[in-house]
Amino acid sequence: MFPPGIPLSKRLFDLALALIGLVLLSPILLIIALLVRVYLGSPVLFRQVRPGYRGKLFDIIKFRSMTDQIDAKGRLLPDKHRLTRLGHTLRAFSLDELPELINVLRGEMSLVGPRPLLAKYLDRYTPEQARRHDVLPGITGWAQINGRNALTWEDKFALDVWYVDHWSFWLDIKILLQTVGKVLTREGINQPGHATAQEFMGTKRKPPQDEQQETEEK
8 A cells, every 4th residue: 555665745645635536526436337337338447457666567447438349350449449429528538537546545556647558568668768667657647737648659758757757746736736627628638540549669769870979969
């Protein structure tokens, strides 16, 4: 419940707000669960293994927002074909993320931090990008209030690492307050041309001679 290396003030703040949030939002959680059950079926909750603090894997919990439709070869259809109208609404207002408050209580996530992405991305990060795992992943974060999915992967990771280097209690408060406005205006829900976000395939490194030239110019 208290991950080693995480500031005590941050952890206590997370626990307090997560508990209050689950109590106050319980009627909304119940309504969403019923809607998902009726329109998408079971399971109501979507679970997926994601890397968290220091790369440790955990099961993220979200409301289900897609169908399980498959093609003739038994493969899942692309996100844009499986994302339902209900799912789109849940994602537009980040309501699908509410069950992650349970992950916060477990100590697997924080209210604020870099978003936990797919486990297969672990081997695709540069050493600098991998530093996003030096803090607990969050329900919202610095990248989420500065563009969200409208950003390139490289820009998002740069913002994540900036948060790691500049964390403070007051920065978390600022991010939480600005998140409310971003959710209401529904900014950056998806990358242009994609239902959610394009898969991260890794950052292409510059040829050694280009890096050397940049160093000399500096």
